[in-house]
Amino acid sequence: MTPPTPESILQAIKEKHVTMTPRWHFIVRVSLAALLGIFIALTLFFLTSLMEFFWTRTHLNVLPGFGGRGIALLALRFPWWYFVALVIGMASLIWLLRRFSLGYRLPLVVLAGGSLAVLVAVSLVLVRTDVHQRLENRASRHQLPLVGGLYRGIPGRIGEIHLGTISNLTKKGFTMIVVDDRQDVSITVTEETEVPPGWVPTVGERVAVLSARDGKNVTAISIRPFWGGPRDGFTETHYYPPVNIQLE
Amino acid sequence: MPESQTTDEELARQVQTGHMASFAELVRRYQDKLLRYGSRFLRGSPDVEDIVQEVMIKAYRNINSYNTQQRFSPWIYRIAHNAFVDVLKRRHLEAVPFFNPDELWPHPQATDNPVLDTDRTLIRQQLEKCLNDLAAKYREPLVLRYFDDLSYKEISNILRIPVGTVSIRLKRGLQQLQTIYRDNGYHL
Numbered sequence: 001m002t003p004p005t006p007e008s009i010l011q012a013i014k015e016k017h018v019t020m021t022p023r024w025h026f027i028v029r030v031s032l033a034a035l036l037g038i039f040i041a042l043t044l045f046f047l048t049s050l051m052e053f054f055w056t057r058t059h060l061n062v063l064p065g066f067g068g069r070g071i072a073l074l075a076l077r078f079p080w081w082y083f084v085a086l087v088i089g090m091a092s093l094i095w096l097l098r099r100f101s102l103g104y105r106l107p108l109v110v111l112a113g114g115s116l117a118v119l120v121a122v123s124l125v126l127v128r129t130d131v132h133q134r135l136e137n138r139a140s141r142h143q144l145p146l147v148g149g150l151y152r153g154i155p156g157r158i159g160e161i162h163l164g165t166i167s168n169l170t171k172k173g174f175t176m177i178v179v180d181d182r183q184d185v186s187i188t189v190t191e192e193t194e195v196p197p198g199w200v201p202t203v204g205e206r207v208a209v210l211s212a213r214d215g216k217n218v219t220a221i222s223i224r225p226f227w228g229g230p231r232d233g234f235t236e237t238h239y240y241p242p243v244n245i246q247l248e
Numbered sequence: 249m250p251e252s253q254t255t256d257e258e259l260a261r262q263v264q265t266g267h268m269a270s271f272a273e274l275v276r277r278y279q280d281k282l283l284r285y286g287s288r289f290l291r292g293s294p295d296v297e298d299i300v301q302e303v304m305i306k307a308y309r310n311i312n313s314y315n316t317q318q319r320f321s322p323w324i325y326r327i328a329h330n331a332f333v334d335v336l337k338r339r340h341l342e343a344v345p346f347f348n349p350d351e352l353w354p355h356p357q358a359t360d361n362p363v364l365d366t367d368r369t370l371i372r373q374q375l376e377k378c379l380n381d382l383a384a385k386y387r388e389p390l391v392l393r394y395f396d397d398l399s400y401k402e403i404s405n406i407l408r409i410p411v412g413t414v415s416i417r418l419k420r421g422l423q424q425l426q427t428i429y430r431d432n433g434y435h436l
Contacts (some may be wrong), residue, residue, distance in 0.1 A: 005279075006272040006273075006275040006276045006279070007272070008301070009272075009275050009279075009301055009304045009305065010268060010271070010272055010275075012301060012305060013305060013308055016305070018305055018308060018309055019309070020264075020308065020309060020310075020311055020312055021309055021310055021312055021313070022312060023264075023312040023313075025312075026310075026312060026313040098408070101405065104404075104408040104409060104410070105404060105410050105411065106410060107351065107352060107353055107354045107355075107410050107412065107413070108351050108352045109352050109353055109354070110354060
């Protein structure tokens with residue numbers, strides 16, 4: 001075939017009735033892409049901060065402190081679908097950003113790392129406001145459409161973790177006021193109960209107990225002193241720090 | 249101003265206002281360049297003329313997406329790149345990976361490197377002889393750099409990869425070229 005000439009190309013344009021796509025079409029396309037990017041970013045901010053809220057709200061944050069057993073329980077109880085949604089959301093956002101010069105001019109690691117840093121920073125700011133608490137309250141009254149189910153799906157407490165303040169010492173162990181329902185629960189400490197070396201319970205001390213709760217009686221599998229705060233559900237202003245720990 | 253002195257960008261702006269003669273001038277300026285780019289990148293594909301004609305038609309159809317504040321050549325080369333990569337994929341001529349690991353990390357060399365360009369004539373000669381043996385990901389930036397004289401930034405905009413990656417591909421491509429050249433029995 002002979003190389004195309006300008007005349008043959010113009011002829012082909014005429015014959016195929018090729019028309020210029022109007023400018024507004026491209027403006028709409030770019031605007032839609034930008035809107036989609038903003039939507040994905042906002043969804044990611046919401047989901048990440050919700051995951052952080054869920055993390056403390058269900059006391060998953062104390063589990064790594066219990067060592068291997070706690071980490072295994074964490075792996076079992078962790079809301080992995082949030083994580084999968086975050087990975088998919090991040091991948092979509094990066095794919096979208098790489099369609100623009102701002103995105104493709106950066107190495108992928110820098111783009112992904114930067115996006116992740118912004119995501120974490122904004123989510124940490126968001127979770128320090130009471131927005132999720134207020135949304136959860138509205139969701140519990142069924143006044144939150146669309147995302148209400150996410151909040152109602154958050155279990156109030158994961159059965160195996162109990163946070164509270166020791167209220168009294170007993171022959172079998174101690175009683176403690178649990179942060180989630182303010183009930184005084186009896187904790188039984190047995191020879192099998194795993195505690196930090198040299199630890200002795202003190203009234204007023206905040207602790208995390210790992211066990212299967214049976215009504216108001218708990219046989220502890222593992223106990224850890226816990227330096228918790230209001231975000232973990234502790235409301236009293238005065239507490240005894242865990243001074244009795246004697247490390248071997 | 250005669251058309252020959254009018255810039256590509258000004259011609260493209262005129263096309264956007266419906267001036268077909270300006271588009272003819274743009275075709276005149278770019279068809280040979282794109283034919284050379286296509287035949288080198290597609291390793292002498294017999295229907296490169298048809299593909300370039302389609303590229304020109306596509307450029308005309310999408311001319312309103314071109315921002316006249318930016319250079320015209322990377323814009324039309326980008327359309328050509330997409331068309332050529334589509335051909336490679338469609339005909340399974342060569343593996344075109346969705347993602348290349350060299351786009352992952354930052355590379356220190358991120359500006360035009362005069363050291364790499366010391367002997368353009370020699371590099372062109374070597375490329376003409378060994379082009380078909382080079383992998384597509386190295387072949388394309390080498391063609392754009394040494395035959396079409398595009399800058400690193402322009403190649404970055406055409407291939408949509410970081411400038412540092414352009415630099416590293418050119419460097420590795422040249423190393424691969426030297427090896428192939430030697431292996432084929434040519435003397436450096």
